[in-house]
Amino acid sequence: MRILSPQNRILQHIRNNAFLLGLFSLIWFLLRTGRKPSRAAYPCQRIAAANSQIWLASYVIPFFSVVPGRISFFSDRKKLAIIAVVLVVGSSLAFYGWWSQNPTDEVTPNQAITLTGLNFTGRIARLEPASDLFVVGDTSGNDGGVVELIDLMGDHGLYFYKTDEPGENQGPEGLIARDDVVLIKVNCQWDERGGTNTDLLKALIQAILDHPEDFTGEIIVADNGQGQYGSSGRGGSLDWARNNADDTSQSAQKVVDSFAASVDISTFLWDTITTTRVEEYSERDMEDGYVVNETANPRTGVMVSYPKFTTIHGTHVSFKHGIWNPQTGIYDGDRLKVINVPVLKTHSGYGVTACVKHYMGVPSDKLTARLGSRTHNTIGRGGMGTLMVETRFPVLNILDAIWVNANPAGAGRGAGPSTPYGRATRVNVIAASTDPVALDHWAAKHILTQAAPDGTDTSSMNPDNTQPGTFGAWLRLSLQEITRAGHQATVDEDHMNVYVVRLVP
Numbered sequence: 001m002r003i004l005s006p007q008n009r010i011l012q013h014i015r016n017n018a019f020l021l022g023l024f025s026l027i028w029f030l031l032r033t034g035r036k037p038s039r040a041a042y043p044c045q046r047i048a049a050a051n052s053q054i055w056l057a058s059y060v061i062p063f064f065s066v067v068p069g070r071i072s073f074f075s076d077r078k079k080l081a082i083i084a085v086v087l088v089v090g091s092s093l094a095f096y097g098w099w100s101q102n103p104t105d106e107v108t109p110n111q112a113i114t115l116t117g118l119n120f121t122g123r124i125a126r127l128e129p130a131s132d133l134f135v136v137g138d139t140s141g142n143d144g145g146v147v148e149l150i151d152l153m154g155d156h157g158l159y160f161y162k163t164d165e166p167g168e169n170q171g172p173e174g175l176i177a178r179d180d181v182v183l184i185k186v187n188c189q190w191d192e193r194g195g196t197n198t199d200l201l202k203a204l205i206q207a208i209l210d211h212p213e214d215f216t217g218e219i220i221v222a223d224n225g226q227g228q229y230g231s232s233g234r235g236g237s238l239d240w241a242r243n244n245a246d247d248t249s250q251s252a253q254k255v256v257d258s259f260a261a262s263v264d265i266s267t268f269l270w271d272t273i274t275t276t277r278v279e280e281y282s283e284r285d286m287e288d289g290y291v292v293n294e295t296a297n298p299r300t301g302v303m304v305s306y307p308k309f310t311t312i313h314g315t316h317v318s319f320k321h322g323i324w325n326p327q328t329g330i331y332d333g334d335r336l337k338v339i340n341v342p343v344l345k346t347h348s349g350y351g352v353t354a355c356v357k358h359y360m361g362v363p364s365d366k367l368t369a370r371l372g373s374r375t376h377n378t379i380g381r382g383g384m385g386t387l388m389v390e391t392r393f394p395v396l397n398i399l400d401a402i403w404v405n406a407n408p409a410g411a412g413r414g415a416g417p418s419t420p421y422g423r424a425t426r427v428n429v430i431a432a433s434t435d436p437v438a439l440d441h442w443a444a445k446h447i448l449t450q451a452a453p454d455g456t457d458t459s460s461m462n463p464d465n466t467q468p469g470t471f472g473a474w475l476r477l478s479l480q481e482i483t484r485a486g487h488q489a490t491v492d493e494d495h496m497n498v499y500v501v502r503l504v505p
Contacts, residue, residue: 351471
């Protein structure tokens, strides 16, 4: 016979007692949601809310209905309800403190925490200016992780939603307005764990749709697999048969299709236009294709190129200039917002693929190669930094580290970018920042090197290794391009605020 611990015996008693189950569901819902109503969307919170409603309907409302109206103490039922809730919450604090060893989600500065076997430490920057990094652990993507990430950002002054009125996670300085065209740049060149997690993609799309002023804009999920290499040998796909998700059949295209009835949303595989050279809309060229600047950047050697295309909803998009209005002949540059969502993995040639290298899915490698300066060859000289600042800088980078490839280059165990299921390590982390360089530096140092197989040489993924040609070296060259253009970016952890939170469903 199995002997239950005292805590488990109490839990079993609660589960078997409808009154107690409903009561403590209400307690959990109130305390867990707290001042963050958005947490009510978590799966466990929805279950707790349902149990609470049953409890209120079965016990509390019938009690109020039979209270004699002539008894003065009970004559004001509204006051009685308030007193009842206060008593319930107050009497449960001792229980909640006993049950939860960490009643707050966020890690305090300099506090260490273990998430999925990895150790993380929150920190406050010692020096200004500082870049803010937001880290959510113990999330699968298919849960409340994105909501928690948005909450964490909002707690520290980075509001996801742009609104006229200030509020929770929203304000005039927010990132995404209700009528924006939001381009979610994913990684689609590789199937299995080599591409962006589609559970994370689905949750991010839902978060955009949950805009407090009601989203009326458009969402585009896009990437350029360059029409070469990749899992098929022919470039990327937004509809792979084997995907990075809990349900491995869930492709990016299927995610987008699931929202199509409620919002203007589409995918665009830029592979299909990557060999077509075009001019801008302002030059009276309405054809889909790539605009190329044949003058190579003198520092990095990159010929800047970018897609220009029309969505299935008739929206004319220039990745550099914004949304083209053919009636007025004017671009709306502010309305196009790019969210950069790479998967964290090692790279056999360039050490690490994360936010900065992920921009290799923006230009045309084939067109620039024909013109004498292949874009991929400029990564090691900081070319992605040039590309970011001379096309469109992402308003937010969300790094998918739910499954990572932590096999170092040269280890003989399958470094990325391809990442079959058997080579991936589950880390269950997502992280965000407006600074792609700081996020890459932190994630490589604190996620990939920790997750690497024991005994392997992690120098290829170490951002502090600045030998010529290494990840640390080209990341700094990219940094120089980004800061030269006036963006806040850093590889110095003394200039980073790192906010870490564990998802408690």
